[in-house]
Amino acid sequence: xxxxTADNLFWIARYMERAETAARLLEVGSRIxxxxxxxxxxxxxxxxxxxxxxxxxxxxxxxxxxQRNIESFLFFDRDNPSSVASCITTARENGRIVRTALTxxxxxxxxxxxxxxxxxxxxxxxxxxxxxxxxxxxxxxxxVRGAIxxxxxxxxxxxxxxxxxxxxxxxxxxRLMDVKYYVLLPKVEFVGSGLxxxxxxxxxxxxxxxxxxxxxxxxxxxxxxIAHFLILNPQCPRxxxxxxxxxxxxxxxxxxxxxxxSEAQSSAQxxxxxxEDTKVEDIFDEGLHDFLSRFIREVxxxxxxxxxxxxxxxxx
Amino acid sequence: MTQYFNEMYQTGKVRQxxxxxxxxxxxxxxxxxxxxxAEAEDLxxxxxxxxxxYGEGGDPDRLIPxxxxxxxxxxxxxxRLEKGIKQRARALNAFLVDVYQRGEIIxxxxxxxxxxxxxEAYEKAVAGIKPPKGVYSHIVGIDxxxxxxxxxxxxxxxxxxxxxxxxxxxxxxIMMRMFPDLFRENRIEPVDTYPEILRRTLASVAPEKCxxxxxxxxxxxxxxNSAYYEHSFLADLMGIELVEGQxxxxxGEFVWMRTTEGPKKVDVIYRRIDDAFIDPLCFRPDxxxxxxxxxxxxxxxxxxxCSAPGAGxxxxxxxxxxxxxxxxxxxxxxxxxxxxxxxxxxxxxxxRYVLDNLAELVVKEVHGSGGYGMLVGPKATxxxxxxxxxxxxxxxxxxxxxxxxxxxxxxxxVAEGVAPRHVDLRPYCLVGERIELVPGGLTRVALTxxxxxxxxxxxxxxxxxxVLAE
Numbered sequence: 001x002x003x004x005t006a007d008n009l010f011w012i013a014r015y016m017e018r019a020e021t022a023a024r025l026l027e028v029g030s031r032i033x034x035x036x037x038x039x040x041x042x043x044x045x046x047x048x049x050x051x052x053x054x055x056x057x058x059x060x061x062x063x064x065x066x067q068r069n070i071e072s073f074l075f076f077d078r079d080n081p082s083s084v085a086s087c088i089t090t091a092r093e094n095g096r097i098v099r100t101a102l103t104x105x106x107x108x109x110x111x112x113x114x115x116x117x118x119x120x121x122x123x124x125x126x127x128x129x130x131x132x133x134x135x136x137x138x139x140x141x142x143x144v145r146g147a148i149x150x151x152x153x154x155x156x157x158x159x160x161x162x163x164x165x166x167x168x169x170x171x172x173x174x175r176l177m178d179v180k181y182y183v184l185l186p187k188v189e190f191v192g193s194g195l196x197x198x199x200x201x202x203x204x205x206x207x208x209x210x211x212x213x214x215x216x217x218x219x220x221x222x223x224x225x226i227a228h229f230l231i232l233n234p235q236c237p238r239x240x241x242x243x244x245x246x247x248x249x250x251x252x253x254x255x256x257x258x259x260x261x262s263e264a265q266s267s268a269q270x271x272x273x274x275x276e277d278t279k280v281e282d283i284f285d286e287g288l289h290d291f292l293s294r295f296i297r298e299v300x301x302x303x304x305x306x307x308x309x310x311x312x313x314x315x316x
Numbered sequence: 317m318t319q320y321f322n323e324m325y326q327t328g329k330v331r332q333x334x335x336x337x338x339x340x341x342x343x344x345x346x347x348x349x350x351x352x353x354a355e356a357e358d359l360x361x362x363x364x365x366x367x368x369x370y371g372e373g374g375d376p377d378r379l380i381p382x383x384x385x386x387x388x389x390x391x392x393x394x395x396r397l398e399k400g401i402k403q404r405a406r407a408l409n410a411f412l413v414d415v416y417q418r419g420e421i422i423x424x425x426x427x428x429x430x431x432x433x434x435x436e437a438y439e440k441a442v443a444g445i446k447p448p449k450g451v452y453s454h455i456v457g458i459d460x461x462x463x464x465x466x467x468x469x470x471x472x473x474x475x476x477x478x479x480x481x482x483x484x485x486x487x488x489x490i491m492m493r494m495f496p497d498l499f500r501e502n503r504i505e506p507v508d509t510y511p512e513i514l515r516r517t518l519a520s521v522a523p524e525k526c527x528x529x530x531x532x533x534x535x536x537x538x539x540x541n542s543a544y545y546e547h548s549f550l551a552d553l554m555g556i557e558l559v560e561g562q563x564x565x566x567x568g569e570f571v572w573m574r575t576t577e578g579p580k581k582v583d584v585i586y587r588r589i590d591d592a593f594i595d596p597l598c599f600r601p602d603x604x605x606x607x608x609x610x611x612x613x614x615x616x617x618x619x620x621x622c623s624a625p626g627a628g629x630x631x632x633x634x635x636x637x638x639x640x641x642x643x644x645x646x647x648x649x650x651x652x653x654x655x656x657x658x659x660x661x662x663x664x665x666x667x668r669y670v671l672d673n674l675a676e677l678v679v680k681e682v683h684g685s686g687g688y689g690m691l692v693g694p695k696a697t698x699x700x701x702x703x704x705x706x707x708x709x710x711x712x713x714x715x716x717x718x719x720x721x722x723x724x725x726x727x728x729x730v731a732e733g734v735a736p737r738h739v740d741l742r743p744y745c746l747v748g749e750r751i752e753l754v755p756g757g758l759t760r761v762a763l764t765x766x767x768x769x770x771x772x773x774x775x776x777x778x779x780x781x782x783v784l785a786e
Contacts, residue, residue, distance in 0.1 A: 003574045004563050097539045100552040108362060115361065156576060258577050313563070313574030 001101070003313035006160045008098040010311060012091045012110070013164030016144050019087035021172045022074050023137035028206040029070065030130045045070055053175070054080055068125075075133050076121065084137050085121070088113050091144075103151040106144065113140035156257055159250040163306055166250070170243035170299045176206055177230055178292040200226050207238045227288065228280040240295060241275045247302065248272045254310070264305035271298055321464050321724040322736055323387065333388040333784055334727075336501050341385070341727070341734060349384075349729060352494055356382050359490050381777035382487065384494070387726045387739060387759040391505075391786035397460070397468060397743070398753050400652030403643060405456040405745040408475055408630045410646035412452035416443050416626060421645050427638045435635070436683065437628035439591060441598050445615060447624045448521040449749055453631075454586075454622040455481075455514070456745040460653070462724040469656045469721065471740065473639065475631040476623055477588050480758045480778075481744050482546035485510060485553075487780040488756070503785040505755035510744070511553035517748035518554075518584050523617045525569070530583035532556045533573060535564070537589045537605045547588050556586075561593075566609030569618045584620045585610075591625045633682045633716050634660060656721060662713035670717040671708065674701050677717040678768075679708065692768055694720050723768055726779070728761055738762045740770050741781065755783035 029048045045065040049055040054073070057080060062069040077083045081090075092114040095107055102110075120128065120136070145165075152158050200221055204210035207230070216235060217225045231240045248268040255265045283291045308314070324334040344352075360379050389397070414420050415432050422429045432438055457478025459471040488507050492499055515532065522530035536547040538560050551558035563573050564582065572579035587594065593603040598611040613619045629635065637658050640651040659666035659677075670677060679691040691704040708715050725736035743757035759779040760770035770776040 001576050002557055002559060002563050003576055004560065005557075006576045093539070096544075096548075099548040100558055111362060160576075254576075260577075310576045 001156050001160075003311055005098045005101050006156070007307075007311040008094040009101060009157050009160040010164040010306070012094045012098075013161045014168040015087040015091035015094070016141050017165050017168040017172065018082055019084045019091070019137055020141040021168075021176075022082055022084045022087065023134040023141075024206050024208070026071065026074050026130060027134040028202055029067070030134075031202070031205065049073075054082060071130055071133070075137075084133075085117060088117050088137075088140070101157045103147070105147040105151040109140070109144040109147040113144065116140070156254060159254050159257075160310070162250045163247060166243045166246040167299060167303050167306070169238060170240055170247070171296060173207065173230060173238050173240060173243065174292045174296050174299070176203060177227075178289060178296070203230075209236060209238065212236065224280050224284070227283055231283065232275065232278060232280060241272070244268065244272045244275060251306075262305070262309045264302060264309050267302055267305055271302070320722050320736070320738070321462060321467075323462070323724050323726045323739075324736075326465075333390045333782075336498075337386065337388065337727075340495075340498060346733070352384060353729065355494060356384060356490055359493070360486070380483065380772045381763060382490070383728050383737075383761055383763070383777050383779045384491070385727050385729055385734065386491065386498075386780045386782050387741075387761075388782045388784065390784055394505075394755055394783040396652065398755075400468070401456075401458050401460075401743055401745050401753055402751045403647065403649060403652055404458060404470065404473070404639060405453070405747050405751060407639065407642040407646050408456060408473060409451055409453055409747055411642045412475070412624075412627055412630050413446060413450050414646070415629060416445060416452075421642065424645065426641050426645050427635070431632075431634055431638075432629060435629050435632055437591075437626070437632055439626035439629075441611060442615075442624065442626040445624075448523060448620055451521055451747050452624040452627040454517055454521065454747050456747060457742050458653075458745065460741045460743070461656075461721055462739075462741070463722050464724075468653055470639070470653050471656060471721075472633060472636060473631040474742075475627045476590070478742065478744065479543045479546055479588075480742060480760075481510065482549045483778045484744070484756055484758045484781065485549075487758075487778055491780045502782065505783040505785055507754045507756040510754045511550060513746055513752050513754065514550070514586075515554040515556070517746045517750075517752070518586055518620075518622055520749035521620050521622065522583050523620050525618050526583040531581060532584040532586060533559045533564075533582050535559055535561070535585050535587040535589060537593070541588075543588065561589075561603075561605045561607050564607040564610070566607060566613055569613065569616060571607065571610060571613050571619045582619060584622065586622045591628060594621070594625060633658075633680060634662070637716075656718045659717045661708055661715040661717060666717075667708075667712050670715075671705060674705055676720060678720050679704060679715055679717045682714055682716060690769075692720065695766070695768065720768070723762075723770075726759075726761070728763070728777075728779075730763070730765075735765070737765070738768050738770065739779070756781045 025048045029045055045067065046055065049058050049065060049070065058065070058070070058073050061079065062073060073080055073083065075084045078086055078089075080086060092110045095102060095110040099107055116136070120133070148158070148161055152161070200223060201210055204213050204226065209229070213221075213226070213229050216229060216233065229236050229239065233239050234241050234245060236242060248265070248271075251262065251265040251268050255261050324331060324337070330338050357379060360382060411421065415422070415438070419429075419432070421427050422432060453475035455478060457474035457480070459474070460468055461471050462468050484507055518532050519530050532554070533556055534547055534551040534554075536544060536558055538544065541547070548558050557573065559573055564571055565574070565579075566572070567579070571582045571585070573582050589605050592600045593605040595606045595608060595610040596603045597608045599606070610619070610621075611625070614621055614625070637655065637660065640655055643649055643651040659670050661667045661670055661679075670679065674691075675693045675696075677693045679693070681689045691700065693701060696704070723738040723740065726739050727734045728737040730737070739759050739761045741757050741759055743753060746752045759781040760772065761777045761779055762768060762770045762775075763777045764775060767775075772778070
C-alpha cells in the first residue's frame with residue numbers, strides 16, 4: 001500500500017473520532033446548561049472549550065462563552081479545525097483522495113455525512129436543535145465505523161484506520177479526564193463533595209458511559225472507580241487500556257503481514273504491559289494530572305513512530 | 317436557414333435505431349421523468365462524480381448535467397467509424413515515431429518542418445527515443461461530429477491525456493440501473509470492458525528491463541484536479557495504485573513508489589499530468605507534481621510513460637490539417653474519416669478569407685482546449701466578432717478557423733419535454749500491442765437551445781452512447 005494512502009486512511013479515522021468527541025462535548029454542555037446551577041454555567045462551558053483544546057481561539061473570535069457561539073464554534077466553524085464540520089469535511093476529502101482503498105459503502109457513509117452537513121449548513125439555525133446536531137454527528141460517525149467494520153477487507157488499510165481511531169480516542173479520553181481534574185476542580189476541598197460527584201458523572205456522560213459504569217461497578221460514584229473504569233478497565237470501549245490494546249493488536253498485525261518488527265510495535269507493547277501492571281492507587285499516588293500528561297505524551301510519541309515507520313514513505 | 321441532421325427523426329419518420337426509444341419516451345409520464353432525473357443526479361452525487369471548472373470558482377462539486385435520452389448508433393454505422401478511428405490512431409502514432417526519429421514525412425515535403433520542429437509541443441528531450449511497441453499515444457480521443465446519415469467529420473484529435481471516459485462508463489451504469497427494461501429490449505454492446513483493455517494495453521508496452529508482470533500506476537496531479545474523480549475511478553477499476561509525484565522517486569536505473577513496506581519498483585506510468593510537469597529536472601523546474609529524474613529512467617528504458625512525452629505534437633490544431641496526409645503517407649490508405657476544412661490564420665491568403673467571413677466561421681486558438689477562447693461567428697454579437705477580429709490580427713499564427721458545422725441533433729430531455737439538441741462524440745481508442753476500441757464513447761450535448769458548444773466547461777451535458785449489436 002502507498003504510504004500516502006495509509007496516511008489518508010489513518011487521518012480519516014482520526015477526524016471522524018475527533019468529530020464525535022466535539023459532538024459529545026456539546027451534548028454534555030447542553031445538559032449542564034439545562035440545570036438550575038447559577039454558579040456552574042460559565043465555568044462548565046469554559047472547561048469544555050478547554051477540553052477541545054481551543055479555548056484561546058474561541059475567546060479571540062467570539063469573546064464570552066455564550067451557548068449559541070459555542071455551538072457555532074464546536075459544530076459549524078470552519079476556522080476551528082476541530083469543529084464537527086471541519087472534521088467531517090477533512091475526513092471526506094481524505095476519503096475522496098483514497099477512494100480506491102475504500103469500499104463503496106465506506107465512501108457512501110463519508111460522502112453522505114458530508115452532503116447532509118452541507119444541508120445542515122444551509123438550514124436556519126433557529127430550526128436546528130442542539131440535540132439534533134449531536135445525534136446527527138454520532139449517527140454518521142457510527143455509520144462510517146459500521147461500514148468499515150462490515151465491508152472493508154481486513155488488510156493493512158483496515159489496520160491503519162483502526163490505528164487512527166484508537167490513537168485519537170486514547171488522546172481524547174485522556175484529555176477529557178484531565179480537564180475534569182485540572183480545570184473543573186481547582187479547589188482541593190471539592191474532592192469527594194456532591195459537586196465533585198456530579199461533575200464526574202458528567203464526564204461519564206460525555207463518553208456515553210454512565211450507564212455502562214453503573215452496570216460494571218454499581219453503588220456510589222467515586223473518583224477511584226471512575227478513574228479505574230476510564231483508564232484501566234478493558235471492558236470500557238473508551239478506556240485508555242482498551243485503546244492501547246487495540247493499537248498494539250493492529251501494530252502486531254502489520255508487523256506480521258509485512259514480516260518486519262517495528263519500534264512502534266514494541267513501544268505499544270511496553271505501554272500496554274505498564275497499564276496492565278498499574279493499580280488505580282498508583283495513579284492517584286503519581287497524581288492523576290501527571291499520569292494523564294505522561295500518557296498523552298506517550299500516545300503522541302507512538303503516533304510519531306507510526307508515522308515514521310509506515311506513513312512518511314521515508315524508509316530507513 | 318441551416319438544416320440540421322436529426323439522428324432520431326427523418327422527414328417525420330423515426331430512424332430504425334431509435335424505434336424502441338420512441339415508445340419508451342412516449343410511455344414515460346412527465347412526473348416519472350422528473351423523478352428519474354432526480355434519481356440520476358442523486359446517484360452521480362453519491363458516487364462522487366463531480367467536475368470542477370477551472371477559473372469559475374463556485375461549487376467545487378458541480379455535476380456535469382446528465383441527459384437520460386441515449387444517443388444510438390447502428391452496428392453498421394459503428395463499424396465504419398471504428399475503422400476510421402483505428403486508422404487515424406495508427407497514422408498519428410506513426411507520425412510521432414517518425415518526427416522524433418528521421419522525420420521522413422517532413423523530408424518528403426508533406427508536412428512543413430516549421431509546424432513540427434518549432435511547435436511548442438515538440439519535445440526535443442525525447443528526440444531519438446522509440447518507445448516500446450512504437451507507441452507514443454496509447455489513448456487517442458478523437459472528437460467526431462456528424463452532419464448527415466453518412467457524414468462524419470473529425471473535429472480534433474487528443475493524443476495526450478483525453479479525459480471523460482469515466483462518464484462513458486458511469487452513464488452506462490446509471491442507465492442500466494434506472495432503465496433495465498431498455499437494455500432487455502435493445503441489444504446494446506457493452507462498454508464496461510474498457511478498464512480491462514486499458515490495463516492490458518498499458519501492460520503490453522512495459523519496458524524491456526521489466527521481467528515478469530509489470531507494475532502499473534496512474535500518476536495524477538492530485539485531488540484538486542478537476543478530473544481527479546476519473547483518475548481514482550480508473551485506477552480502482554484496473555486495480556493499480558493511484559500515485560502523485562511525491563509518491564515516486566528515482567534511484568539507480570528505476571522509478572520506485574513509497575509504500576508501507578518500503579520502495580516498490582514501477583514499470584509503467586499511466587500519467588494524467590502534462591508533459592511540462594513530469595520531471596522538474598527536464599521540463600518545468602518549478603513543477604511540484606512530477607518526479608525528478610524520471611526522464612533519465614525513461615530514456616534508458618527503465619520505465620514506460622503513457623502517453624509518451626512529446627505526443628502532443630500530433631494533436632496540435634495546426635498539425636491536425638495534415639492528418640489525412642499522414643494516413644496516406646504512412647499507411648498508403650485513403651482516410652475513412654474526413655477532416656473539417658480548416659483555414660490557418662498564419663497563412664496570408666487564409667487570414668484574408670477568415671477576416672472577410674468572420675461572422676460565418678468558428679475560430680479557435682491553436683493550443684486552446686475546453687471551448688475556451690473560441691468564437692462561434694453565427695452565434696456571436698457584432699461586438700464579440702469585432703473584439704475577436706482584433707485578437708486574430710494581433711497574433712494570426714495563434715488561430716485557425718473552420719466553417720460552422722451543422723452538428724447533428726438527438727432528442728434530449730428539456731424543461732418543456734423532449735427537444736433536439738446538438739451533440740458530438742468522443743470515442744477512446746487504445747493503442748498498445750493491439751489497437752482496440754470499445755463500442756461506444758462519450759456523447760456530449762449542448763443543452764442550451766441552438767448552442768453548438770458542447771464542452772462541459774461551457775454548460776454542456778453528457779449522454780449514454782449506444783452501439784446496437786447487429
